[in-house]
Structure formats: C-alpha cells, structure tokens
Amino acid sequence: xxxxxxxxxxxxxxxxxxxxxxxxxxxxxxxxxxxxxxxxxxxxxxxxxxxxxxxxxxxxxxxxxxxxxxxxxxxxxxxxxxxxxxxxxxxxxxxxxxxxxxxxxxxxxxxxxxxxxxxxxxxxxxxxxxxxxxxxxxxxxxxxxxxxxxxxxxxxxxxxxxxxxxxxxxxxxxxxxxxxxxxxxxxxxxxxxxxxxxxxxxxxxxxxxxxxxxxxxxxxxxxxxxxxxxxxxxxxxxxxxxxxxxxxxxxxxxxxxxxxxxxxxxxxxxxxxxxxxxxxxxxxxxxxxxxxxxxxxxxxxxxxxxxxxxxxxxxxxxxxxxxxxxxxxxxxxxxxxxxxx
Amino acid sequence: xxxxxxxxxxxxxxxxxxxxxxxxxxxxxxxxxxxxxxxxxxxxxxxxxxxxxxxxxxxxxxxxxxxxxxxxxxxxxxxxxxxxxxxxxxxxxxxxxxxxxxxxxxxxxxxxxxxxxxxxxxxxxxxxxxxxxxxxxxxxxxxxxxxxxxxxxxxxxxxxxxxxxxxxxxxxxxxxxxxxxxxxxxxxxxxxxxxxxxxxxxxxxxxxxxxxxxxxxxxxxxxxxxxxxxxxxxxxxxxxxxxxxxxxxxxxxxxxxxxxxxxxxxxxxxxxxxxxxxx
Numbered sequence: 001x002x003x004x005x006x007x008x009x010x011x012x013x014x015x016x017x018x019x020x021x022x023x024x025x026x027x028x029x030x031x032x033x034x035x036x037x038x039x040x041x042x043x044x045x046x047x048x049x050x051x052x053x054x055x056x057x058x059x060x061x062x063x064x065x066x067x068x069x070x071x072x073x074x075x076x077x078x079x080x081x082x083x084x085x086x087x088x089x090x091x092x093x094x095x096x097x098x099x100x101x102x103x104x105x106x107x108x109x110x111x112x113x114x115x116x117x118x119x120x121x122x123x124x125x126x127x128x129x130x131x132x133x134x135x136x137x138x139x140x141x142x143x144x145x146x147x148x149x150x151x152x153x154x155x156x157x158x159x160x161x162x163x164x165x166x167x168x169x170x171x172x173x174x175x176x177x178x179x180x181x182x183x184x185x186x187x188x189x190x191x192x193x194x195x196x197x198x199x200x201x202x203x204x205x206x207x208x209x210x211x212x213x214x215x216x217x218x219x220x221x222x223x224x225x226x227x228x229x230x231x232x233x234x235x236x237x238x239x240x241x242x243x244x245x246x247x248x249x250x251x252x253x254x255x256x257x258x259x260x261x262x263x264x265x266x267x268x269x270x271x272x273x274x275x276x277x278x279x280x281x282x283x284x285x286x287x288x289x290x291x292x293x294x295x296x297x298x299x300x301x302x303x304x305x306x307x308x309x310x311x312x313x314x315x316x317x318x319x320x321x322x323x324x325x326x327x328x329x330x331x332x333x334x335x336x337x338x339x340x341x
Numbered sequence: 342x343x344x345x346x347x348x349x350x351x352x353x354x355x356x357x358x359x360x361x362x363x364x365x366x367x368x369x370x371x372x373x374x375x376x377x378x379x380x381x382x383x384x385x386x387x388x389x390x391x392x393x394x395x396x397x398x399x400x401x402x403x404x405x406x407x408x409x410x411x412x413x414x415x416x417x418x419x420x421x422x423x424x425x426x427x428x429x430x431x432x433x434x435x436x437x438x439x440x441x442x443x444x445x446x447x448x449x450x451x452x453x454x455x456x457x458x459x460x461x462x463x464x465x466x467x468x469x470x471x472x473x474x475x476x477x478x479x480x481x482x483x484x485x486x487x488x489x490x491x492x493x494x495x496x497x498x499x500x501x502x503x504x505x506x507x508x509x510x511x512x513x514x515x516x517x518x519x520x521x522x523x524x525x526x527x528x529x530x531x532x533x534x535x536x537x538x539x540x541x542x543x544x545x546x547x548x549x550x551x552x553x554x555x556x557x558x559x560x561x562x563x564x565x566x567x568x569x570x571x572x573x574x575x576x577x578x579x580x581x582x583x584x585x586x587x588x589x590x591x592x593x594x595x596x597x598x599x600x601x602x603x604x605x606x607x608x609x610x611x612x613x614x615x616x617x618x619x620x
Contacts, residue, residue, distance in 0.1 A: 054478075078474065081508075083501035086467045090505070093471020096457075097479065101471075117498070120461045121468055125449055 018316035021141035026194040027227055027317065034194040035169035039132060040068025042176035043102060047073060050180060054094060056080055057104045058087040064104035064134045065192045084114040091129045092121035100128050100180060107133035107148030107189060115154060122185050123160045129185050136165070136189035136226065137278030138307055138324060143314035149307050153283025155187045156255055163255040164188040165226040165278075165285075166206070169195040171252060174206035182208055189226060198230050204250070211258035213265065217245030220335060221265055221300075224276040225251045225285050228305070232276050234328040235335060244339065247271070254285050259292050266298050272338055273300040278326060281306035303338050305331055351557045354424055355385035356618045359587050360611065361420035365436035365443070366600075367607040372437070372445065375585040375597040377417035379521045380488075382555050383580050384421040387486060387517070391564040396426035399453040403483055406472055408457050410465020410489040411519070415447035418455065427454040463496025465489050466516060470502050473514040473575075481513075484568070488517045492524030495533050500545075506575035507546030514575040515567050516547075519554065521582045523598050538579050547577045554580025588613050 028034045047053040047069065059082040061067040070077040080087045084105050091101035110118065110133045122129045133151070140146045155161050164179060164186060166172045172195065179186045202214050214229065215236060222232040229250040236246035249265050251258065266273050266289070273293075275286035286304040293299065307324050321327040325334060362377035387407065388394075394404040409418050419436065422428045428442070435441035442452050446460040457468055469487035476483050493499060506514055518538070522529045529535065542549045548570050552559040560580070567576035585591035588610045591600060602610065 080505060081501070083498075083505070085463070085498040086470065086501035086505055089464055089467030089498070089502070090471035090474065093468040093473070094475040094478075095471075096468070097472055097475030099475055099478065116461050117464060117467070120458055121464050124458055 018319055020315060021317035027139055027191065028194055028196040033197040035197050036194055037065040037068050037192065038169035038172040038195050039176060039190055039192065040065035042173045043069045044072040046177045046180045047076070050100065052098060052100045053102065053180060054078060054099050055102050055104070056087055056091050056094075058082055058084045058109065060105050060134070063106070063192065064132065064190060066102070066104045069102075084109040085117050088114045088117035088129070088131070089121045092117070092125070092127050095122070095127035095129045096125075100130070102130045102132055104132045104134070104190070106146060107136045107151045108146055110187070111148055111151040111154045118185075119158055123158050126160050126184050128183060130179050131185070131187045132190050133187070134190045134192045138312060138320055138326065139191070139278070139317070141315050141317055141320060144311040147312055149280045149312060150282065151189070152254055152277075152279050152285065156283060156288065160185055161255060162186045162208070162253065164208070164252055165254055166191070166252050167225075167227055167229040167250060168198045170197055170200040170204065171206050175208075175252065178206060178208045191227060196227070196230060198233065206252060209253045209256055209258060211249055211251040211253070211261040214248045214250050215246075217247040219244045219271060219339065220246040220274060221249060221268070221271045222246055222274050222276055223249045223251060223262065223265075223285070223289055225254055226278045228276040228278050228326065231326065231328050231331055235331045238328060238332040239335065242336065244336070246335070251285060254288065257288055257292065262289055262292065263296055263298055266293055266300055271300065272303070272335070274303045274305060274335060274338070276305040276326070276331065279306055280309055282309050301338070303334075305334065349389075351385050351389055351561070354389045355382045355557065356614070357424045358384055358417070358420040359614055361423045361430070361433060362416050363607065363610050363614065365416050365419060365433045366602065368434060369437045369445070370604065371599065371601045373413045373416055373598075374600045374602065375523070375591060376411075376414050376519070376521065377420060378585045378587050378591070379582040380414065380417050380519050380554070381420070381586070382557050382560060383488070383517060383519065383582065384417060386557060386560040386564055388421050388425050390561055391568065392486065393483075394425070399427050403481070405484045405486060406456050408465050408469050408472065408485065408487040409447050409455065410457075410459045410487060411462065411493060412446035412448070412458070412460025414488070414490075415443070415445065415455070418447060419443050419452070422452070422454040425454070428452070462489075462493040463498040466499050466502040469514055469516070470505050470509070470511065473506070473511040474509065476513055477511075483513070485514045486517060487514065488519065490524075491518060491520040491522060491529045491535055492532065494518065494535050503542065503545045503547070510546075510573040511575045512570070512573050515564075516575065516577040518577065518579045519582055520579055521584045523584050525598055527596070542577050542579075546574055548572055548574040549577050549579070551579040551581070554582035555586050587617050
C-alpha cells in the first residue's frame with residue numbers, strides 16, 4: 001500500500017479504536033477455549049525422559065514460551081543473548097556433540113538473520129536441531145520487522161529441513177514429542193501464550209508428515225496449515241448456512257508434503273480446491289500444492305487464500321486479517337465468490 | 342596422549358605439512374597455497390604438541406576437537422591430517438577432484454578429521470561455543486580448538502561468539518587467529534582495521550596472547566600457557582604469520598590470497614622449501 005507520512009489521518013475522538021496487537025497478543029477470539037504456553041509445557045514433559053534435550057534462546061524465552069522449560073530445567077537452558085546467528089551455530093555445536101537443542105526466537109530472525117547458519121551449520125549436516133519460532137506470518141501488528149510472511153518460502157528451499165505449521169494447542173502438544181523423536185533438523189512455527197484449542201473436538205492426532213481430513217464436504221476442499229485450519233473450519237461452518245459443504249484437509253507438515261493425501265483429495269471430482277495459509281502467496285503451501293498437482297496432471301478449479309506479496313501494515317490483528325483476506329469473514333466471502341463463478 | 346612419532350621434531354612436522362600442501366596445490370595448479378604455507382607452523386604445534394587424538398579413530402569421544410572455520414584453508418588442514426596419519430598420504434593426488442574426500446573447501450561430511458563445514462566465514466567460532474558448552478555438559482576433559490582468520494573477524498557473528506565465550510567463561514576453548522594480513526580484496530588492515538586485537542579480546546574477557554605464528558618455540562609456549570592457564574576464560578592465541586612462508590618467490594608476490602603458480606614453478610617451490618629446511 002502506498003503510504004504518505006505527511007498526510008495527517010482523520011481523527012475521530014468518538015470512534016472505537018482497536019489497539020496495535022502486541023507481540024504477546026493471542027490470536028484466540030474472546031470466547032474461545034485456550035491453553036497457556038502449550039509448547040513450553042509439552043517440552044518439559046518430553047525432557048523428563050530425554051536428558052539430551054536442551055533449550056536455547058536469543059533473549060526471547062518468555063516470548064516463545066521457553067520460560068516454562070527454563071524454570072523447570074535451569075541447568076539445561078542456555079541464554080545466548082540477542083544474537084540469532086550465535087543461537088543457531090551454538091545449537092549446531094551442541095547437536096554435533098549428541099544433544100537435541102530446541103532453539104527459539106521469532107520467525108523473522110531465524111528466517112532472515114540466521115539463515116546462513118541454519119543452512120550450513122545445521123541443515124547441511126542434518127543435525128538434530130529443532131528451531132521453534134514465534135510470530136509466524138501475520139500474527140503481530142508490529143509491521144514487517146516482526147511479521148514473518150515469507151519464512152516458509154525461505155525454509156522450503158532448504159534441503160533436509162522439515163517444516164511444521166501447527167494449528168492449535170492440541171496439535172502443538174502432540175507435535176513437540178514427535179519432532180523431538182524425529183532425527184534431523186526441524187523448523188516449527190509457534191503459536192504462543194494463550195493458544196486456541198480446537199482440534200481436540202475433532203478427535204485429531206498429529207502425525208509428522210501426514211495431512212488429515214478434519215471434516216468432509218462435497219463442494220469445496222480447503223487445504224490449510226497453521227491457524228488457517230481454524231479459520232477454514234469456521235469458514236466451513238459459515239458456508240453451511242448457504243448449504244455449501246466444505247471439506248478441510250489440514251496439512252501441518254509443509255515439508256515433506258503428504259502429496260499422496262493431497263493428490264487423492266484434490267483429484268475427487270467436482271470440488272473447488274482452495275489452499276489457505278498464513279503466509280505470502282509466494283513460495284508457501286499454496287504453491288507447493290499447486291506445483292505438485294500440476295506435475296501429476298490433477299487440475300481442479302484452484303484458488304489461494306494467502307497474504308499478498310507486499311510488506312504488510314502495522315495495526316490491530318483483526319483489522320489486518322480482514323484487510324489481507326485471512327479472517328473467517330473475508331475467507332467465506334471469497335469462497336462464495338469463487339463458487340458462484 | 343595418543344600420538345605417533347614423538348621423535349620427529351615440530352620443525353620437521355611443519356616442513357612436511359608445507360610439502361603435502363604444495364603437492365596438493367600442484368594437483369590443481371592454483372589455490373590457497375600461501376595460507377597453507379603461512380599457517381603450517383601453527384598446525385604443526387596444534388597437531389603434534391598441543392592436541393590429543395587417535396589417528397585411527399578420528400571420532401574418538403575423548404579427542405580434542407579442531408574446528409576449521411576458514412574452509413578455504415582445507416588444503417592446510419588436509420596436509421596436517423596427512424601428516425597426522427588420519428588421511429593416507431597418497432590421497433593428495435585426488436585434491437579438489439570429482440568424488441575426492443579432499444574438496445577445495447572443507448566439509449565435515451567429506452573428510453575424516455574435518456569436524457565442521459566451514460567456508461561461510463564467521464560460523465566456526467559460534468559453532469565452537471556450542472561444542473564447548475556441550476563438552477562441559479558432558480563433563481569432558483576435551484578441548485575445542487577453533488582456527489579462524491583476520492579477514493574473518495570482519496564478520497559480526499565472530500563478535501557474538503566472542504562475547505558469549507567470555508560470558509560463559511569457556512576455559513575449554515582455545516581460539517587461534519591466523520593474522521596474515523591478506524584477504525580477497527587486499528591487505529586485511531586496509532579492508533577494515535581490525536586492530537588492536539589484543540585489547541579487543543581482553544575487553545571481551547578472553548585470556549589473550551599474541552605470538553609470531555611462524556616461530557615454533559613461541560607457539561609451543563603459547564599453546565602450553567593457554568592449556569595451563571587457570572582463569573575461567575576462553576583462550577585466544579593471535580598468530581602473526583607470513584603468507585607463503587618458506588617459499589621466498591611466493592612470499593614476494595603482492596597479491597597472494599589465491600595463488601596461481603606456473604607448472605614449472607612447483608618443483609622450484611619444493612626445492613626452495615627443502616633448501617630452507619637444510620639451511
């Protein structure tokens with residue numbers, strides 16, 4: 001968006017003003033069930049029987065829920081200071097010696113600042129480092145310095161890297177032991193603080209590398225990852241009012257992609273296929289799915305719900321999610337438009 | 342100590358390392374020969390005086406770890422690994438060739454005795470922090486040696502690592518800086534003035550020494566002092582070395598970061614080296 005910083009905004013003292021969503025803001029709605037710090041609590045559970053697990057952060061223990069681990073295992077916690085290159089290289093050095101480091105920071109700092117270190121010190125050597133990063137995609141109102149809108153695109157290009165984008169607290173609790181058991185480097189997008197609890201209602205269980213149908217429907221197939229699966233489920237409910245039946249295929253493992261399930265579901269005739277992701281439209285789940293389907297001769301009516309290829313605005317998350325089309329309302333509207341064509 | 346050949350002098354070891362490096366250089370006709378010749382004495386003292394390792398078991402848990410951050414110095418480390426008996430001597434002929442275990446830039450997955458993948462400069466020292474912390478967790482007596490260069494300290498990550506090593510008091514870490522005052526675009530001091538190095542590292546809470554890196558006796562003293570020091574600080578040995586040391590006509594070349602040596606000059610270089618040893 002073109003912005004003019006010399007143009008004074010209209011000030012309406014009577015209007016209700018939403019506040020900028022802070023870094024610690026929860027994406028949970030006011031009436032939603034939540035769980036506090038699911039990553040931190042899951043990690044201390046796994047760490048009980050895994051003395052090889054250590055936790056490292058770059059001055060963001062509290063903001064990545066690693067403070068729970070720090071408080072439970074102070075001697076297994078390493079504060080590396082505000083130095084993300086050092087964080088990743090130190091994790092690599094410890095993994096080299098047989099430990100399983102969980103290294104946490106914000107997704108922007110891992111993907112942008114520390115990339116070379118993740119690439120060569122960790123991924124090239126297939127070291128057992130788990131990189132767990134808060135503020136994925138558009139989950140803060142602080143603007144591009146903190147909005148990791150292209151992290152998945154960056155890490156998808158990295159050989160050996162497993163990429164996980166969990167939906168909710170239920171999934172994070174199951175994903176943490178799974179990535180701890182997995183041999184090799186993992187990048188996990190983290191929802192922290194009071195994290196919504198949704199997938200337990202659907203009897204869902206996380207399996208690394210598996211996409212799963214959360215609900216079925218014959219008109220639309222929404223393929224989604226991260227909290228966009230929560231939005232997809234809300235969208236499916238909203239579409240029911242118009243007797244539109246939407247299926248939701250949740251894809252928490254973005255790399256390696258569960259192409260068998262995706263192809264099987266996308267090949268079922270007569271459904272509009274929509275990929276929804278909390279990520280730029282460039283290089284994320286949507287393009288990964290599109291390329292695989294096309295390579296395999298599967299050509300459904302295909303659309304993407306994703307963030308635009310832009311540096312995004314600062315502000316309140318509900319406003320921004322609406323503005324960029326990833327709120328339930330915006331998503332429902334667009335699916336209906338695509339169906340009516 | 343598990344080392345072979347205690348009766349061979351460190352000077353002979355350094356000579357042999359230079360000879361292996363020149364032979365590898367000849368295979369490619371060019372390369373980072375000047376660095377290898379310059380750092381040979383440092384490697385001789387590291388591998389044949391300071392460090393503990395088993396040539397027949399490069400991953401022996403109780404070995405001292407040697408992390409080569411400057412991947413392009415691989416030719417120098419291969420020469421030391423050949424001299425140490427970790428790489429067979431006749432393998433030098435594969436240097437830089439397809440499917441060789443001795444690629445031009447050092448990588449952990451390729452070569453026995455190569456602990457890390459270097460080459461993206463600024464990574465070795467921060468990785469060494471992780472290894473040093475891990476060894477302490479394991480209550481290991483092993484030390485971490487990390488070799489990096491004066492040009493490399495332009496990289497900010499070196500200073501992130503320097504600050505954390507001092508902060509954690511990593512007394513099992515011995516950093517070695519090869520100060521040969523030459524990097525890709527010219528003399529290092531003219532690229533970014535990295536001096537004064539001693540007060541910089543002292544200010545970061547390091548046990549700091551600076552020595553002539555081509556003086557074997559001085560190096561032995563410095564490595565002994567680094568190992569025997571009792572202060573809870575990381576150690577650093579700043580080594581001033583001469584590019585292409587031991588081969589005068591290569592020393593004299595003004596731009597010798599990446600040397601091109603004519604086919605007929607290799608034999609001459611070996612002759613000059615040999616003559617210097619006898620002198």
